[in-house]
Amino acid sequence: MSPLLDKAKIKLSLLAVGLVLFGILGLISWRPELFYFVFPVETYLFMHTIFEFSSIIIGISVFLIVWYSWPQTHNGRDLVIGISFLAVGLFEWAHILACNGIADSFLINRENQTAAFALASRFFAAAGLFFAAFTPRRGRYRPSDRLHFTCSGIGVAAGVMLVILGFSNYLPTMYRHGQPDGAFLVGVESVIVGLHIAALYRFARRSPGEQHVCQLRTALVCSLAGEIAVMGFGTGGHDSYELLGSLYRLGAYCFVLKALFGTSVLHPYIRISRLARSLRNLSVRNAKLYKEAQNNHQLLKETLVQLGAMVASKNNLEEMLEQVIRSAAAVFKCDHAYLALAEGEPARLKLVAYISSFKPPAELLPDQSLLGEVFASRQAIVIDSFAQAPKKVAHALDAAGLHSMVGAPIRHNGDIIGAIGLFSRRFGNFTDSDAALLTVFSHQAGEAIKNARFFAHTVQSLNDLRVLYDIVKEIAVQLSPSDLLCQVTMKLQSLFQADGAVAFIMHHRDDGLHTEKVFSENFTDGEIKNLGKVFSDNKTSWPWGDLEESLVTMSILNQRRLHIMPLISGGILQGLLVFSWKDPKIEIPSGLEIILSTIARQSAVGLERAYLYDSIREMALTDALTRLPNRRQFDSCLTKEFNRAVVYRRPITLVMLDIDFFKKVNDTWGHLAGDAILQQLGTKIKSLFRNTDFPARYGGEEFAVILPETAEAQAWELAEHFRLQIAAESFQVEDNCIKITVSLGLATVSDDMLGKMTATRLLEAADQALYEAKQSGRNRVVAWQKNA
Numbered sequence: 001m002s003p004l005l006d007k008a009k010i011k012l013s014l015l016a017v018g019l020v021l022f023g024i025l026g027l028i029s030w031r032p033e034l035f036y037f038v039f040p041v042e043t044y045l046f047m048h049t050i051f052e053f054s055s056i057i058i059g060i061s062v063f064l065i066v067w068y069s070w071p072q073t074h075n076g077r078d079l080v081i082g083i084s085f086l087a088v089g090l091f092e093w094a095h096i097l098a099c100n101g102i103a104d105s106f107l108i109n110r111e112n113q114t115a116a117f118a119l120a121s122r123f124f125a126a127a128g129l130f131f132a133a134f135t136p137r138r139g140r141y142r143p144s145d146r147l148h149f150t151c152s153g154i155g156v157a158a159g160v161m162l163v164i165l166g167f168s169n170y171l172p173t174m175y176r177h178g179q180p181d182g183a184f185l186v187g188v189e190s191v192i193v194g195l196h197i198a199a200l201y202r203f204a205r206r207s208p209g210e211q212h213v214c215q216l217r218t219a220l221v222c223s224l225a226g227e228i229a230v231m232g233f234g235t236g237g238h239d240s241y242e243l244l245g246s247l248y249r250l251g252a253y254c255f256v257l258k259a260l261f262g263t264s265v266l267h268p269y270i271r272i273s274r275l276a277r278s279l280r281n282l283s284v285r286n287a288k289l290y291k292e293a294q295n296n297h298q299l300l301k302e303t304l305v306q307l308g309a310m311v312a313s314k315n316n317l318e319e320m321l322e323q324v325i326r327s328a329a330a331v332f333k334c335d336h337a338y339l340a341l342a343e344g345e346p347a348r349l350k351l352v353a354y355i356s357s358f359k360p361p362a363e364l365l366p367d368q369s370l371l372g373e374v375f376a377s378r379q380a381i382v383i384d385s386f387a388q389a390p391k392k393v394a395h396a397l398d399a400a401g402l403h404s405m406v407g408a409p410i411r412h413n414g415d416i417i418g419a420i421g422l423f424s425r426r427f428g429n430f431t432d433s434d435a436a437l438l439t440v441f442s443h444q445a446g447e448a449i450k451n452a453r454f455f456a457h458t459v460q461s462l463n464d465l466r467v468l469y470d471i472v473k474e475i476a477v478q479l480s481p482s483d484l485l486c487q488v489t490m491k492l493q494s495l496f497q498a499d500g501a502v503a504f505i506m507h508h509r510d511d512g513l514h515t516e517k518v519f520s521e522n523f524t525d526g527e528i529k530n531l532g533k534v535f536s537d538n539k540t541s542w543p544w545g546d547l548e549e550s551l552v553t554m555s556i557l558n559q560r561r562l563h564i565m566p567l568i569s570g571g572i573l574q575g576l577l578v579f580s581w582k583d584p585k586i587e588i589p590s591g592l593e594i595i596l597s598t599i600a601r602q603s604a605v606g607l608e609r610a611y612l613y614d615s616i617r618e619m620a621l622t623d624a625l626t627r628l629p630n631r632r633q634f635d636s637c638l639t640k641e642f643n644r645a646v647v648y649r650r651p652i653t654l655v656m657l658d659i660d661f662f663k664k665v666n667d668t669w670g671h672l673a674g675d676a677i678l679q680q681l682g683t684k685i686k687s688l689f690r691n692t693d694f695p696a697r698y699g700g701e702e703f704a705v706i707l708p709e710t711a712e713a714q715a716w717e718l719a720e721h722f723r724l725q726i727a728a729e730s731f732q733v734e735d736n737c738i739k740i741t742v743s744l745g746l747a748t749v750s751d752d753m754l755g756k757m758t759a760t761r762l763l764e765a766a767d768q769a770l771y772e773a774k775q776s777g778r779n780r781v782v783a784w785q786k787n788a
Contacts, residue, residue: 219251
């Protein structure tokens, strides 16, 4: 809701309250014979005393709320109201004592002093609300201001009370039974009404939309109605107007109490609660933002790593350059790729590596070739068509059937040392993104050239590294491949002083290359997941697929350096080690080739040995045709599940099933068709039974399914559902649709039978039930009976 609508709603609410209050007064004045009463003195005093006591309690409560909440709120406006209502409580107390004749011994003019106490109470309430309307809630208040203001207010109230008590004879007459109000009383009451109206106007101009301001305005309307009831309609007697005025004032005090309770107690508590909740949300949001920033930062580095991985740092410069150009051609899927380095002065480009059926000149002048243009411009370029190229160059490119090109300069320590160009037979085959990626390639090529040129310096540290080599050799003797990679990664991380590391085992499956993380430090889960995607996807782009060496190191520079070490055995990538540094200038120490090569080869052999073990284990426990567990694995699982059922006193069911007239299928359609049906039936068994069940091929055309924690009725429903599905299914074998049925026998052991049966007897019982199903007509489910 908009602020304008809020203000309109508040004004309507206040108008409704005023109409109701003044409407009651008008109703009494209009039909006095029905609603106007003059109460007996005792009755009026009783009700009047109840109202006054309530006002005293409210006044003191208002003061105590403000007093004790001052250290947290420092609300000057509420303090003014609280002090004035403390004075109201004091004058109301004096009024009660005087009105009921309790303090007659201290009073000289009882009636006049009683009226003066009541008038002072109303005046202090009106004055407090008036001054509060002009007092700022938040100011530069000191802690001692609470005591100073309170003492001042109580001092003024005490002075007025002493004047009423000690100088009553000098006070003007304010009340005389049966007589009209004196001029002084009318004047003071008029001032009170004016204070109410002024305060009401001021509050309407000051934050009218706030709830506590609305409550204070409601209190002013109620108090104003009470003053009008006494001043305009009252006769000075114990009538309906006097009692209604007291009731209106009591309602006004209640609204004041509610407003100050909200601002001094409820609002600070809500504010503190919201602040605490905001701090919690802020901390959670900051943590999420920090993690997202880390993930995004790392994702950028991983993307660059995948691109930079195409460039392998080799000791032999020629081999390295050939690998660079092959990797670039493979990644960008281009037809022709050229790499030239600058030599001599003035600089001339010498073609050092290329993949193309078209061989350009061995040397290129910077101003007479496209690679020379890239070298001279010192930035990557993209050409969608050679129509605007120099005629000589365009003619040569047209002869070769090339139509588009992307090129990037090769940099080393800020200097341009060469250029790399990729050409395509298609128009517009390259984009600006390709140029940016090729720039990364060219940068890595510069790094690789630097490593190759300075290889001679690594020989000097060979003797020092042999000691470390003897140490890391022992790391490779690990029984567990995961432990092996963990030890290798931790040792290399310590040697390189890397800030973070992660190790992956690579799984070669039918659907591609998959990663399994076995070690990580200072890499988030999101970073590891993204690295796994980078290393798993698009396996054809990996540069080390054609490498003979088992050790390849790669680096990429962009605020954070990443180095990747593949573990290759027999030409197959077995694992990857990734190291990271926050400082992009840090590099792996040179001269560690022998150590890293040994670690990589031994780790790769260990992983290959683990893969071989897993393959042999799978072959030993899985049926080759149906890919279901075989009889050996079934026997082990049946024993384990039966023992578990005995220990936990849970039911267990074994289902044996057999294809009806399977020999006829083989005789009619051939054994290859029979194998296809067995294979499809194995798939059906896995899909139609539950995930918690254990299916296996028992032998020939016979299968078994272990149903843990399954009673006989539920097992029978599962078996019957499976039988119906198979009977309704047509098995497609080449161009033939073959219908088969199955017979099922099941045996369930539960409760007291668990202690009397064994896994072998359960198998015999299920087999006996299967035999009965076949003997009784096939294509049915038979459950084993205990007393059979």
